[in-house]
Amino acid sequence: MSAPTASVPSSCKVVLAKNVSNGLLKEVQEGVKTLDKPPHLVGFLANNDPAALMYAQWTQKTCEENGFKYSLREVSRDDIEGAILSANTDDEVDGVIVYYPIFNNRQDQYLQQIVDVSKDVEGLSHRYIFNMYQNIRFLDPETQRQKSILPCTPLATVKILEYLNIYNTVLPSGNRLFGHTICVVNRSEVVGRPLAALLANDGACVYSVDITGVQKFTRGEGLKKHRHDIHEMEGATLKDVAPLCDVVISGVPGEKYKFDTSLLREGAVCVNFSSEKNFGPEVKEKASIFVPSIGKVTIVCLLRNLLRLNQNRRLDDIKPAAATERPGTIDA
Structure with missing residues (x-):
């Protein structure tokens, strides 16, 4: 009688928000010490x-x-x-x-x-x-000492992608997502649209998806433009763009929504920023990295x-x- 086959361990790395926040907290704690x-x-x-x-x-x-x-x-x-x-x-x-x-x-x-x-x-x-x-990064463009404030949840997502080394530090700042194709499922004015803009302004090709359709955020071929342009992709759906993406970020605020894992590109990085679980447990069978929440x-x-x-x-x-x-x- 042959021995039972051992279960194959998942190749997906689950990254918890607290691991990312701990490094940022050190930066914040050092900054507080400089205040009166x-x-x-x-x-x-x-x-x-x-x-x-x-x-x-x-x-x-x-x-x-x-x-x-x-x-x-x-x-x-x-x-x-x-x-x-x-x-x-x-x-x-x-x-x-x-x-x-x-x-x-x-x-x-x-x-x-x-x-x-x-x-x-x-x-x-x-x-x-x-x-x-x-894509103006300072309140004082001449002296460049006062950095502009970014919305917290989109900024948190950017910091997570930096932690995961999705940002390529070999490239100059502002271009470090060049070569990445990212899908953002949610186009709310508070999180989804600002996030798509931030990622595109850093060089990514971003497909922004919501119930009304798909928009493409890009700085043009070879990043020739300073800021992103938006192109309506008439007739396109999540099924058309998700398989093209090496990063998928979802934040649909509905308990009934679940991202269809079959659409994922093999080895994609998946991030959930909704309070609901947009990705089911099967995401670990296809993703290389999964971040289940970003609240911290x-x-x-x-x-x-x-x-x-x-x-x-x-x-x-x-x-x-x-x-x-x-x-x-x-x-x-």
Whole structure:
């Protein structure tokens, strides 16, 4: 009788968010030591979303463990505008985060714009969003000392790809994703679209997929353009583009959605940024690397942004640039 066949170990490496966040935390902790007092982050909760409350609690825990001060202020929808404006002028408040959605319409976008740019840790105000899409990496292009703030979840995804060595450090900054083809499943204005833009501005060919179709983000053949262009791919679907990609990033906020593993290219890197599990366990049979969640990295990026805002404010000889600027060329 022959011996039973031993199970073949998976060739997929599962990378946990805490492994990535630990390195970033060291950077943040060193930065805090250079400040005169702990940075104070205020979070505004004006909804009954359990996920928002959990995010706030995680943020508070991470702040307190790493030398930051955190205050959660629960306010009504009617009072949120005044609360933000008050925090803008409060010298004891160094950063502001608002937990969305509140109104779940254009009023939320208005609230994003009234957070003072010097306290906007989420990078959602017009100046930061403009810079991100235009691939402008500094608030002061001439002196290049004040780095622009990037939205936390897209930035966390970038930091994970850097940790995984998807970014090629042999290439100059700004081109380090050249040669990579990436699929982003989600085109929300808060995460999916900014992420596609960031990755394309760093040199990748990015297929952005949502229920309305597929868009291609690219800086052109040979990266001839400074910033990305967007091309509508009429009639294309996830099935057409996913097999072309060596990295697949998914963030569909629905428990019923599951990425079809059969579409994966052999050895692809897979990252899930949704609170839901977009990839089933079978992803390990085809992917080379799988990152099941990124939440811990997102919170560290939030603290990193808060630290940067504090450092920017210490440069008294520099005034933030106007909302419309000529394109720059330096690293983010």
